[in-house]
Amino acid sequence: MSIELNYLDTGGDGTPLVVIHGLFGSADNWRSHIKAWEQRHRVVAVDLRNHGRSPHVEGMGYTAMADDILALLDSLSISRAHLLGHSMGGKVAITLARQAPERVASLIIGDIAPVAYGHDHDSVMAGLRRVKEGRPANRREADALLAEHVKERAVRLFLATNLMRGEDEGLVLRLGLDQIQSDYESIMAEPAGSKPFTGPTLVLRGSASHYVADEHLPALRKVLPEAQLVTLDAGHWLHAEQPEAFRGAIDTFIDAL
Structure with missing residues (x-):
């Protein structure tokens, strides 16, 4: 059962950009990016369950978290959106794109691969x-x-x-x-879904991060066959370490659609 997520919504016209943070993050962490992007897009930034100002509930599975996002899109009458997810949020975005591809205008993934990881936290x-x-x-x-x-x-x-x-x-x-x-094991698991997402996809990775290593690329190509891969001179928090390059890559990708 989905829950009502807390979110920031800049309003505006056009296809919205939905921003999904990573583990231990929140929509608040993206305010500088939102300020820049709101000149170009309607931006909706969410607090995932058990994060930010959203409710605390049991279950951190990717299907449940993707359903939370879909329920929010429905409540805001958003039929299609550009989805941007960083880290855990990227797995949420991949899950949503695989399960409801008709709702995804494009998929943008920040430094995560569709694989299971070990205990890093x-x-x-x-x-x-x-x-x-x-x-x-x-x-x-x-x-x-x-x-x-x-x-x-x-x-x-x-x-x-x-x-x-x-x-x-x-x-x-x-x-x-x-x-x-x-439910940490669910967070470390692969995204949910069985089909590849064949829509426009951008994957941004940090050159100093281990989350999207070359060894992960076959799995990434299997799940996201249309993915464009861009490597930034950064670690896992590439949006904080290289904010202008991060936004620039995303703007170029969306503008070309």
Whole structure:
């Protein structure tokens, strides 16, 4: 059963660009890109279940998350959209494109392949759990708690976007951490669906990321046979590390359709 997702909608005419964040992200992380894109498109950026301001519910399977997006498109009377998904959000977008290709004008995938991955987030989960249990009074205390498990400051800053002021003035996580952790295997799994998506597709990967390695390309071509592959000089968060190149590649791709 789908849920009502929180979202940002710039309004406007034309085929919308729907932006789907990755694990531990939210629509808020895309505000600078949205500000740039809203001059060209109607942009709808979503908070996936258990993320941002969307409800906390059991189940992180890709069919369920794609159904949430479809329900939102229906509620906004959007018949077709350009779908942009980063990381986990890319798997959600691939699932939706495979299961409802008539709703997808084009598919844009940020640094993820349609394959199963190993456990990459143990330290992040431990850090977030420490923050949840520690109930820090401020962001400095939250960063210290995260740092017990997460050494990279850039990653801690990204995770800190999930903090909000609680009822007792302490900081709390707006993530559905329990729900995410209990169904983590579904997040690491392949996207759902059995058919390839044969519509226009752009795959952006980071040269310093392992998520779309050359060894993943046969699986990618099988699921996304029309994919154009562009490699940016970046890691996994290529939209944050190379924002102009990231937007430029997407704009060029959509303009050519």
